[in-house]
Each structure stands twice: as C-alpha cells, then as structure tokens.
Amino acid sequence: MGKTAIVIGSGFAGMSTATHLAKLGWQVTLLEKHSTPGGRARQFCAQGFTFDMGPSWYWMPDVFERYFAQFNKKVSDYYTLERLDPSYRIHWPDSFTDIPASLDEMYTLFESLEKGAGNQLKIFLEEAKFKYDTGMQKLVYKPGQKISELIDIDVIKGVFKLDVFSNMQKHVHKFFKHPHLQYLMEFPVLFLGALAKDTPALYSLMNYADIVGGTWWPSNGMYSIVEAMHKVAIEQGVTFLMEHDVERLEVVNKKINSVFCKNGETFSADVIISGADYHHTDTKLLAPAFRNYSDAYWESRKMAPSSLLYYVGLNKKLKNVLHHQLFFDVDFETHANEIYVSKQWPANPLFYASITSVTDSTVAPQGCDNLFLLIPVAAGIANDTEERRENYFLQIVKRMEEKIGDTILDSIVYKKSFGTTDFINEYNSYKGNAYGLANVLTQTANLKPSISNKHINNLFYTGQLTIPGPGVPPSLISGEVVAKYVNKLFA
Ligand SMILES: Cc1cc2nc3c(=O)[nH]c(=O)nc-3n(C[C@H](O)[C@H](O)[C@H](O)COP(=O)(O)OP(=O)(O)OC[C@H]3O[C@@H](n4cnc5c(N)ncnc54)[C@H](O)[C@@H]3O)c2cc1C
Numbered sequence: 001m002g003k004t005a006i007v008i009g010s011g012f013a014g015m016s017t018a019t020h021l022a023k024l025g026w027q028v029t030l031l032e033k034h035s036t037p038g039g040r041a042r043q044f045c046a047q048g049f050t051f052d053m054g055p056s057w058y059w060m061p062d063v064f065e066r067y068f069a070q071f072n073k074k075v076s077d078y079y080t081l082e083r084l085d086p087s088y089r090i091h092w093p094d095s096f097t098d099i100p101a102s103l104d105e106m107y108t109l110f111e112s113l114e115k116g117a118g119n120q121l122k123i124f125l126e127e128a129k130f131k132y133d134t135g136m137q138k139l140v141y142k143p144g145q146k147i148s149e150l151i152d153i154d155v156i157k158g159v160f161k162l163d164v165f166s167n168m169q170k171h172v173h174k175f176f177k178h179p180h181l182q183y184l185m186e187f188p189v190l191f192l193g194a195l196a197k198d199t200p201a202l203y204s205l206m207n208y209a210d211i212v213g214g215t216w217w218p219s220n221g222m223y224s225i226v227e228a229m230h231k232v233a234i235e236q237g238v239t240f241l242m243e244h245d246v247e248r249l250e251v252v253n254k255k256i257n258s259v260f261c262k263n264g265e266t267f268s269a270d271v272i273i274s275g276a277d278y279h280h281t282d283t284k285l286l287a288p289a290f291r292n293y294s295d296a297y298w299e300s301r302k303m304a305p306s307s308l309l310y311y312v313g314l315n316k317k318l319k320n321v322l323h324h325q326l327f328f329d330v331d332f333e334t335h336a337n338e339i340y341v342s343k344q345w346p347a348n349p350l351f352y353a354s355i356t357s358v359t360d361s362t363v364a365p366q367g368c369d370n371l372f373l374l375i376p377v378a379a380g381i382a383n384d385t386e387e388r389r390e391n392y393f394l395q396i397v398k399r400m401e402e403k404i405g406d407t408i409l410d411s412i413v414y415k416k417s418f419g420t421t422d423f424i425n426e427y428n429s430y431k432g433n434a435y436g437l438a439n440v441l442t443q444t445a446n447l448k449p450s451i452s453n454k455h456i457n458n459l460f461y462t463g464q465l466t467i468p469g470p471g472v473p474p475s476l477i478s479g480e481v482v483a484k485y486v487n488k489l490f491a
Helices: 014-021 061-069 103-113 117-139 153-157 168-175 179-190 201-213 223-235 278-285 295-300 334-339 386-404 420-427 473-489
Strands: 004-008 026-030 043-046 049-052 081-083 088-091 096-099 216-218 237-242 244-250 255-261 271-274 306-314 324-327 351-354 369-376 414-416 457-462
Touching: 004 014, 014 026, 014 223, 014 271, 043 306, 049 306, 049 369, 061 223, 061 473, 081 457, 088 179, 088 334, 096 103, 096 179, 103 179, 103 201, 103 216, 117 153, 117 168, 153 223, 168 179, 168 201, 179 201, 223 237, 244 278, 271 278, 278 295, 278 457, 306 386, 306 420, 324 386, 334 369, 351 386, 369 386, 386 414, 457 473
Parallel strands: 004 026, 004 271, 026 237, 088 324, 271 457
Antiparallel strands: 043 049, 081 216, 088 096, 244 255, 306 369, 306 414, 324 351, 351 369
C-alpha cells in the first residue's frame, strides 16, 4: 500500500496537489468544508442564472493544457475554449477602447494612440515573451526552499532582461507616454495584488499572457475547470469528503498525528497538505508553538485586495456590452491609494463587469443577462455593511448605465452581494483577501510563506498564499510543485 496523504481544501491548489500525489501512488483523502469543490471558484445557480463566484479571466491556456497532459488528458476532453474578440473593453472618462485579439490590430491600436507605440509594443512584447518563457521554464515550478533552486545559467545570463529589480510602472512608462496605453499595460499586474510601481517589471510577462496568450472562455464557464479537475482527481483515485470542516491539527513528536473535523470525525495520514488559506492553517488549526509565522509577520505582509462582488440577474439583454469590461472612468491613483495605502473604502471606485451571457446562452434564461460586478477594496477593511454594499451598487450601476447607454436598475430580477466578511466566513480568508498575497519583490519566490512547516515534519502548505502566487494558473502550479516536493521527501 502506498503512503497516505490528507489534503485540506478543494480549491485549485488542493485538487492539484491531491491529484498529483494520487498519480504518484499515494492514497489521498481530501477534506473540504463546503459541499461543492472549487473554493473561490465555486459556481451557483439561482432563478435560471449561473454565476462563477470568483475568477472570470481564463489566461495562460498553456498552463491548463500542461496540467491535464500530466494525467494523459487534454483540455478539450472536458471543455472547449473560445478566444474572446475583443478580449475586453476599457471605459475611460470620455471614451472606451476595445482590446482586439489580433496582434496586428493591437499594433495598429497602439500606433493610433501614440506615434511609434506600435513598434514599441513589438519590442515590449519580445521582452515580455522572454520573461514568460523563462518564468514558466525556470522559475515558477520551484518549491522555494533553497536559494540554489534559482541558480540557473539561463536565468543568471538573462537576469537584466528579466527586470526583477525594476518596477512595472517605470518599465511601462519607458515604452509608452499616452496615459491610456500606460493604464492598459499596467492593468494586468493588478491581478497580482499590488500597484505597478510596487510590482517587479518581471511581471510584464502578464502583458504577454494578456495580449499574445489571449482571453478565453471555457464552455459553461470557469467552473468547467473545477469540474474537469474534480473528474481527473477521482479518476486518479482521490477520495473527496465534502462538508468536512477541519478545526484542529494535533501534533505529537513533530508530526501531525490527527486531523479533527468539526463534525466529530478524526483522520490521520503520513502527510498533511493544507490548501486552505495559509494564515488560517498556521494560526487557527495549529497550536501557537507549531506556527510557522508570528502575528507580527502576518501583520507585515502586503495583502492583495479583497473584493466587493455583486451577482445580478437581468430580465433583458444589455446593449453595448462585451463579456469583460473595465471601468477606468474615474481617477485610477485615488482608488489605488485607497486600496493599498490609506486602506479605506473608496470614494469613487474603479470596477469590473463581466457578462458571460454575452458569449454563452446557457448561463442565463433566454433574453436575459447575468452580470458580475467587482470592486477591489483594501484587505482587512471593516464595516462591510449591507447599507454600504447597496450604496456602492447604486453608484457603480449608475455609472455603468451612463457608459453603455442602457438601463440596468429597472431590469434586476436577482441580486446577491459578496464581500470581505463573506471571504472570511466562507474561505477562512486572512483579512478577507480575495487573491492572497501581493506579488511584490519582498514576497516573491523563496520570500513567500514556505510550503514546509519548520516545526512539523509532515505538514505542508499549498495555494495562493505560497509559491508561486495568486491566480488560477499559479494555484494549479502550486499544487503540482508541493505534491512533487512531498513525494521526493517521502518516497
Ligand atoms: C473575486 C475573485 C476574482 C478572481 N479572478 C481571477 C481571474 O479572473 N483569473 C485568475 O486566474 N484568478 C482569479 N482569481 C484568483 C483565483 O481564483 C485564486 O487565486 C484561486 O482560486 C485560489 O485557489 P486556492 O486553491 O489557493 O484557494 P481557495 O480557492 O480559497 O481554496 C481553498 C479551499 O479550502 C477550503 N477550506 C478553507 N478552510 C478549510 C478548513 N478549515 N477545512 C476544510 N476546508 C477548508 C475552502 O473552502 C476552499 O475550498 C480571483 C479570485 C477572486 C476571489
């Protein structure tokens, strides 16, 4: 009989770890507090509308292909991918820009906004491709346990081209002067949870992912990824125990001896890997003596934002909308400061709207639209009240109505909000973060919270708060890296 493992949490990272370990011959039991898998990427249906609860941008299709290939499967065995064109729309104060899928059209768009910017984009993307390829091949699939992991002749030779020590804002401003081009090129790093000026320019690899890799829609939504990973996990022999909320890890002789669930059941295994939020595992499931990090450490971490979300069903089809649109129609810097510096509720927030029924007729009743709205807010923000949520809703919907030239408020037949307190209650999320830790230089690679516990020999961590970072593709990678690391240690 192979070695046994318990994985906590069925988010992308937990499922990836469990499936990789099972493939390597381990007997794996996954304990999940919710009744359905997927964590932050769960889905719900109400009144004929289907909503992906969290991620909505399918980027880096190569990472998903690579994931399934390791289990002799292809993405197309589970869902089809449609490239969105335009990829998305950005609303400015007085105009909007559609981002074309075609690279040639993108060069033309840049050139139309700033003389010479088309050619600049070519150079920018060549550099970004180098970073993407090097990152994927040499940097992200590393457990972050030793500095020597990063010693690679190609990485050393290319260290200046990787731009680790410059920041994204400087990098973008070096290439482009038009403010719309600057915001457009800085927007992808917002996914990484920090301001462009605090994000290493290495992450212009995200522009490559955006502009060259493209924005895709998986048939039936982002939840198709969860369903596909769940199927593969079961095929590999993972046992899923849903509604198993882990409340305590008991340590005996530097080993987790027992995993206690709130329903009274107890489990044990050779190795425990937690894909639940790192801070929750470290500070709530373990006794203080066994924590990896102090309260002061956690307090000093730069968190990616939380989000205020709305899931809205409309009894009509909206005019003048795309699948994805960003509302950068108010002052970018003010809202960014409210998220990252003053950490206060924004006066006039930027927001994002996704309407997946534009692409997929199965996610809303006929003649209807499903609307997902996201306002980024500071992690840890207090007073997430119903009244505040309603005020923001009215504020952004009014702006959206003006921008698209159509009414929304008079057509709402379903509405639900989800905010910081829900992130805490539903996912045990530290400070209600939506996307984990910000990818600033001091929290990159080996400087992230470690995948190993320094006091306990058989406890490991995976997920968006450890390597390589936030996002769906990185969470898949996190699970793979941790599973392979554990297998090597215990084989
Ligand atoms: C609103 C939003 C939008 C996003 N948009 C995008 C996007 O467009 N593209 C993209 O790539 N990424 C996006 N992300 C980020 C991406 O969704 C996450 O990085 C990723 O889903 C994190 O996966 P994870 O496995 O680390 O964590 P989670 O999904 O949080 O999984 C952790 C799991 O552990 C479970 N758990 C917690 N505590 C316990 C316990 N005590 N016992 C048992 N189980 C427990 C939870 O229920 C959960 O299922 C978005 C995230 C959010 C929230």
